Amino acid sequence: MVSNKTTLLVLGAGVSGLSSGILLLKAGYKVTIWAKDLPPNTTSDKAAAFWYPYLCNPRDKAVVWSKFTLEYLKKHAIDDPLSGCSMRTMIEVFDHKVDEPWWQEAVESYKRPILEELPDGYMDGYKVEAPLMDTSKYMEWLLGSYTSLGGTIQERYIASIDEAHMEYDTVINCTGLGSIELVNDNSLYPVRGQVVVVKPNGLTQITADDEAHNNLAYIIPRETDIVLGGTAQVGDWNLEVDPKDTEEILQKAKLLAPSLDKVTIIEEKVGLRPGRYKVRLEAENIAGKTVVHNYGHGGAGFTLSWGCAHEVLCLIQTQTRNS
Ligand SMILES: Cc1cc2nc3c(=O)[nH]c(=O)nc-3n(C[C@H](O)[C@H](O)[C@H](O)COP(=O)(O)OP(=O)(O)OC[C@H]3O[C@@H](n4cnc5c(N)ncnc54)[C@H](O)[C@@H]3O)c2cc1C
Numbered sequence: 001m002v003s004n005k006t007t008l009l010v011l012g013a014g015v016s017g018l019s020s021g022i023l024l025l026k027a028g029y030k031v032t033i034w035a036k037d038l039p040p041n042t043t044s045d046k047a048a049a050f051w052y053p054y055l056c057n058p059r060d061k062a063v064v065w066s067k068f069t070l071e072y073l074k075k076h077a078i079d080d081p082l083s084g085c086s087m088r089t090m091i092e093v094f095d096h097k098v099d100e101p102w103w104q105e106a107v108e109s110y111k112r113p114i115l116e117e118l119p120d121g122y123m124d125g126y127k128v129e130a131p132l133m134d135t136s137k138y139m140e141w142l143l144g145s146y147t148s149l150g151g152t153i154q155e156r157y158i159a160s161i162d163e164a165h166m167e168y169d170t171v172i173n174c175t176g177l178g179s180i181e182l183v184n185d186n187s188l189y190p191v192r193g194q195v196v197v198v199k200p201n202g203l204t205q206i207t208a209d210d211e212a213h214n215n216l217a218y219i220i221p222r223e224t225d226i227v228l229g230g231t232a233q234v235g236d237w238n239l240e241v242d243p244k245d246t247e248e249i250l251q252k253a254k255l256l257a258p259s260l261d262k263v264t265i266i267e268e269k270v271g272l273r274p275g276r277y278k279v280r281l282e283a284e285n286i287a288g289k290t291v292v293h294n295y296g297h298g299g300a301g302f303t304l305s306w307g308c309a310h311e312v313l314c315l316i317q318t319q320t321r322n323s
Contacts, residue, residue: 004168007032008316011164011182012174013153014044015301016294018142019309020172025149027313033146034156034164036178039139043176046271047302048195048220048227049138050090050206051130053103055191055232055299057278062300065279065307067106072306073131082144084137086223087129090206093122093256095213101126119207119256132206133302134222158182161291170290170319172312176274179295185280188296190272192233194245197225198263207256217252225266228253232299234275241268273299281308283315290319 010021013035021031039045051073053059053066077085091113104110109129118125147153158164161183164171179185203226208218220227228249246268253260276296284291292315297304 006030007168008170008172009034009164009168010172010174011035011158012176012178012295013038013143014042014174014176015047015049015139015142015305016044016176016297016308017172017174018139018146019305020174020294020312021146021151022142022149023306023309023313024172024316025146025151027317029316031151033151033153034158035153036155036157038153038155039143040136042139043271043274044301045135045139046193046195046269047135048218048229049133049135049302050088050220051132051303052090052208053106053300053303054210055273055275056297056304059102061279061281062304063103063106065304065311066103066300068307068310069303069305070107070130073133077133077138077141078131080141082137083141084134084223085131085141086134088132088204088206089127089129090208091117091125091127092208092210093118093125094209094211095122096124098124098126121213121255122209132220132222161286165286165289170316171292172316173291173293174295176295176297176301177272179274179280179293183293185276185296187276189235189275190237191275191298192231192236192238192270192272193229193299194231194242194249194268194270196228196246196249196265197267197269198228198260198265200224200226201259201263203257203259209252209256217249217256219253219257219260226260228260228263232273237272239270239272241270274301279304279308281311283319292316292319
C-alpha cells in the first residue's frame with residue numbers, strides 16, 4: 001500500500017482529536033480521522049465539561065494550554081449558539097484558608113469570593129468566569145466544524161501505529177486511554193468519573209468542592225439540566241453506573257446547595273478520564289514516519305483542548321518544514 005504524504009491522519013474523535021483536526025484544517029492541511037468510537041460515544045461525551053485545569057500535568061504547560069483554550073473559546077465558540085459553550089461563574093470552595101491557585105495566570109477574571117458567597121461550613125474559595133461546554137451540543141458542534149472545513153472521518157479501530165503508517169506518513173495520536181494498547185503506554189490509567197444529571201431548579205452558578213469535606217462535589221447548571229458530580233476513582237475500569245456513587249453524589253450536592261434537597265434524575269453517566277503523570281504531547285519518529293502524540297489529559301481534556309491542538313499544529317509545521 002502506498003503511504004499518503006499529503007493527508008494527515010488523526011486517530012481519535014474525542015475532544016482532543018476533533019480540536020486538533022480543526023486547527024490543522026484551518027492551517028490548510030488535508031485531514032482524515034479514524035476512530036473506534038465517534039461522538040456521542042467517546043469519553044469526552046461523558047464530561048461535565050467546565051474549563052478548569054483539574055487532574056492534569058505538567059502545571060507550567062497546563063497554564064499555557066488552558067489560557068490558550070479560554071481565549072480560543074471566547075473568540076470562536078461563545079457567540080455561536082450551536083456550540084453549547086457559555087461563560088459561567090464558578091466558585092471553588094474550601095473549609096480552610098488557601099493560597100492563590102497555581103493556574104491563576106491562565107484566567108483574567110480571578111477573584112476571591114467574600115464569606116457571604118460561600119456555602120455554610122466553608123471558609124475560602126476561588127471565583128472565576130470561564131467557559132462551560134455543554135457536551136450534548138459541543139461535541140456535535142466540533143464534529144460539524146471539522147466536517148464543514150473539509151475533514152473526513154471513518155469509524156475504524158486500529159491495533160498498532162504501524163497499521164496507520166501503512167497508509168499515512170503523518171499520524172496524530174489522540175486516542176486517550178486507548179494508547180495503553182495502541183502504543184503500550186503503561187503510565188496511562190483510568191480515573192473513573194460518575195455524574196448524575198438532574199432537572200434544572202433555577203441555580204446558575206457553578207460550585208465545586210475538590211478537597212474539603214464534600215470532596216469531590218460539583219454542581220454544574222447548564223441550559224436545560226444540572227450536572228452533579230462526582231467521583232475520581234483511580235484505576236477503576238467499571239463503566240457501569242454505581243447506585244452507591246449516585247447516592248453519595250446527591251448527598252454531597254445537597255450539602256453544597258440545600259436547594260438540591262429534592263431532585264429529579266434525568267440520567268446517570270460514567271466515563272474514564274485518561275490519567276497520566278503528564279500529558280504526552282510530542283513528536284516521535286518511527287522508521288522515518290511521524291507520530292505526534294496528544295493524549296493523557298486526565299480531568300482537563302476540554303480545558304486544555306485548543307492549547308494542545310495548537311501545539312500539535314506547531315509540531316506538524318516543524319515536521320513538514322524539515323521533510
Ligand atoms: C465524569 C467526567 C467529568 C469530566 N469533566 C471535565 C471537565 O469539567 N472539564 C474538562 O476539561 N475535562 C473533564 N473531563 C475529562 C475529559 O473528559 C477528558 O480529559 C477528555 O474527554 C479526553 O479526551 P480525548 O479526546 O483525549 O479522549 P477520548 O474522549 O477518550 O477520545 C479518544 C478517541 O480515541 C479513539 N480510540 C481509542 N483507541 C483507539 C484505537 N486503537 N483505534 C482507533 N481509535 C481509538 C476513541 O474511540 C475515541 O474516539 C471529565 C471526564 C469525566 C469522565
